[in-house]
Amino acid sequence: MHDALDDWITDLLSETTTARASEAFQRWLDAQSRFHGYSARNSLLISLQCPDATHVAGYRTWQTEFDRQVSEGESAIWIWAPITAKVCPACGEPKSSHDDDCESDGVPYSEWSSQLRSFKPVPVFDVSQTTGESLPSLETATYGDANGLVPVLCAAAESLRLDVSVVSPSEWFHGAARGVCEFPHGQRPSVAVRQQPNEADMATTLVHEFAHGLLHADRTSLPEQSLREVEAEAVAYLVGRQFGLDVCNSAFYLAAWAGEDADSVLERLNRIRSVTVSILGAVNGAVRGNQRGR
Numbered sequence: 001m002h003d004a005l006d007d008w009i010t011d012l013l014s015e016t017t018t019a020r021a022s023e024a025f026q027r028w029l030d031a032q033s034r035f036h037g038y039s040a041r042n043s044l045l046i047s048l049q050c051p052d053a054t055h056v057a058g059y060r061t062w063q064t065e066f067d068r069q070v071s072e073g074e075s076a077i078w079i080w081a082p083i084t085a086k087v088c089p090a091c092g093e094p095k096s097s098h099d100d101d102c103e104s105d106g107v108p109y110s111e112w113s114s115q116l117r118s119f120k121p122v123p124v125f126d127v128s129q130t131t132g133e134s135l136p137s138l139e140t141a142t143y144g145d146a147n148g149l150v151p152v153l154c155a156a157a158e159s160l161r162l163d164v165s166v167v168s169p170s171e172w173f174h175g176a177a178r179g180v181c182e183f184p185h186g187q188r189p190s191v192a193v194r195q196q197p198n199e200a201d202m203a204t205t206l207v208h209e210f211a212h213g214l215l216h217a218d219r220t221s222l223p224e225q226s227l228r229e230v231e232a233e234a235v236a237y238l239v240g241r242q243f244g245l246d247v248c249n250s251a252f253y254l255a256a257w258a259g260e261d262a263d264s265v266l267e268r269l270n271r272i273r274s275v276t277v278s279i280l281g282a283v284n285g286a287v288r289g290n291q292r293g294r
Contacts, residue, residue, distance in 0.1 A: 006269070009234065009265060009273075012234060012237050012250065012251065013265055015248060016250075019251040019254075020255040024136070025255055025256075027136040028137065028256075029256075030136075031066070031135055034066070035055055035056075036057075042079040045079050049077045049078070050077050050126050050128075051175060052126075052128065052176065053077065053128070053175065054127060054128070054175065055126065055127040056125060057124060057125065057127075058123070058124055058125075059123065062130050068127070068133060070130050071129055071130060074129040076124065076125060078122070079122060080119040080120070081121075083119060084115060084117060085114065085115060085117050086109065086114055087112060088102060090107075092115075095109060095112075138253075139249050139252065140250070140256075141200075141201040142198075142200045142201045142204040142250075143198065144240075144246045145200070145245075149199070149203040149243055152283055153210070153283065156283045156285065159282045159285055160278065160282050161189075162189050162190075162191055162210060163190045163191065164190075164191045164192070165191070165192045165193075166192075166193055167192050167193070169195060177194070178196070178205045179193040179208060180209065181212035191210060192209075193206050200240075200245045200246070204236040207236040208233060208235070209232070210235075210279055211232040214278065215228070215235075215275055216228050216232075227268070229253075230257060231272055233250050233254055234250075234268075235279065238272070238276045239280060
């Protein structure tokens with residue numbers, strides 16, 4: 001089993017390298033680079049006003065950079081935009097209120113540094129509120145015959161000391177995410193997956209979140225998010241492959257974490273392999289339990 005897992009990790013690394021070099025990935029990466037990153041405060045404002053938002057941009061940005069038009073009658077999502085101004089290095093005042101007697105330490109205006117002065121509300125719109133040219137997308141879902149794997153994984157969660165739930169789309173409050181893993185204070189990690197027709201993808205999403213719960217509960221010593229995603233998706237790939245699912249799209253998932261390479265997976269191979277074996281053992285235990293109960 002360990003030899004097979006090592007071979008499959010090697011396959012995943014090769015597929016990820018190929019995915020990162022593909023034209024489809026480069027088109028997607030180019031589009032993503034044109035969306036601004038938002039602060040935690042603005043992300044919260046966006047989620048409160050439009051819980052299912054995935055990509056937001058200003059009215060003109062949608063027109064000029066993405067060839068899309070905001071649909072008639074759509075309500076804007078309001079966020080806070082920073083207002084900056086160049087300030088004098090000597091007195092700290094912008095040019096509009098700068099004292100002419102201040103010598104500015106001899107620094108010309110062109111070299112004054114910018115400083116945050118205030119915030120103003122600005123409207124943005126989610127892609128779902130627009131029409132026009134399609135955004136390039138990456139296919140990261142798993143396919144194949146899950147053959148009852150989802151309920152078996154849910155049963156296996158108990159022995160892994162994880163709480164798990166399958167949530168209907170109408171009650172899902174995590175936007176476009178297919179699954180989440182949360183760490184309630186003083187409780188076991190809590191995994192939730194959004195119900196969907198593609199059971200194979202639900203299964204590997206569960207495994208991905210299981211891996212987060214088993215590997216990343218100690219958040220005081222966690223690697224950065226990209227490394228956590230590499231570990232979790234590698235585990236999902238290995239478990240999915242063990243059950244004969246089409247998991248090749250995991251390569252695009254990992255390629256999306258720019259800067260990750262084969263070394264980042266190999267450095268974590270023992271952690272990835274250990275958790276994979278634990279999940280497979282829990283699944284086998286759940287299957288045996290179901291058989292005894294019949």
